[in-house]
Amino acid sequence: MYPAPPEQPAPKKHRKWPWITAATVALLVIAISAAHRPTPLTGTASPATTSGYAPTSSASVTTTTTPTTTTTTPPPPPSVYNGHGDDVINLTRPQGVKIIRFTCAKCTGNTVLKSDGAESLLVNTIGAYDGQQWADIREGSVTSTLTVTATGAWTITVGGVDMARVADAGAAGGTGDDVVLMIRSSTKAEISNKGDGNFVVHVAPLAGGFLDLAVNEIGGYQGTVPLAGPALVQITSDGTWSIAQS
Known part of the structure; x- marks a missing residue:
């Protein structure tokens, strides 16, 4: 038994869907910042002076600066699921965009990965598979289960956009x-x-x-x-x- 043949694409046709919220944009920005965080500067700053002006007082002036801190909640680490053959996985991750990596190196028959979110059919191939797909990219989509059809041992890793x-x-x-x-x-x-x-x-x-x-x-x-x-x-x-x- 083989998976149904892929639908013929509509040549040169561009379909569009509304997809992201402000929270999703924030997550993507955090991912970029984490990957390209600048090196902090060190050293002592010199006081600013105005050209043509010199202070007449000899009294010392002390300026106290209160450091500003930003507290962000880091995303949870990726969840890893290992199994063999057909199975159903219940996800407990927060809502938002997810990256799902599916590996089934020795699969020989139908290899299928489905979600109950908007993306639905994530993987549909024959034999071995190793790749990653996004999930819940569309606004309102919430993936809570993944359904696996496989003939061999597999690993699924579910994380955020940082993957x-x-x-x-x-x-x-x-x-x-x-x-x-x-x-x-x-x-x-x-x-x-x-x-x-x-x-x-x-x-x-x-x-x-x-x-x-x-x-x-x-x-x-x-x-x-x-x-x-x-x-x-x-x-x-x-x-x-x-x-x-x-």
């Missing part, structure tokens, strides 16, 4: 399904793919607005499409791919 790969040089490449945080500003991107199956690229701009279906093709692909960066990008591919912002 996404960070592309700080404006370019990213890889093999298979992945989620990448493109942190450079951009209006478009050159995208390529070498594979035989579905090649889909979704773009979720950090500025908010709409989830963009940038590419939806079958097989190899080469082209330039709109990409409003910084953005969280999901790639679905059975081959090798690359994305270069511009």
Whole structure:
């Protein structure tokens, strides 16, 4: 028994959905800050002086500065689930965008991962699988269970947007399904793919607005499409791919 064949994509058609709230944007900004936190400056600051003016008093002046602290609640560490064969996993993570990594290195039959959230079908392939997908990217989506169909041992890791790969040089490449945080500003991107199956690229701009279906093709692909960066990008591919912002 084999999974149903993939739906034929609508060539060059861009569908859009409302997707993020202010809380989601905040989480994405936190992820960027954590990956690119600047080195704190050290040393003694000199008092400012005004050109042409010298104080006439010899009395010393002491200025006391109260340090400002910002308290943030760090996201919980990723949850890891190990199993074998078919199973149903109950998630207890907070609401919000999730990154789900699914690995089944020795699977030989149908390999399927479903969620009860808006994304529904996360993985649907035959044989081994190793990749990651996002979940609950759409506003109002809440994933509470994952359903696994597999013939071998598997591992599922569920975390926040900090699990996404960070592309700080404006370019990213890889093999298979992945989620990448493109942190450079951009209006478009050159995208390529070498594979035989579905090649889909979704773009979720950090500025908010709409989830963009940038590419939806079958097989190899080469082209330039709109990409409003910084953005969280999901790639679905059975081959090798690359994305270069511009």
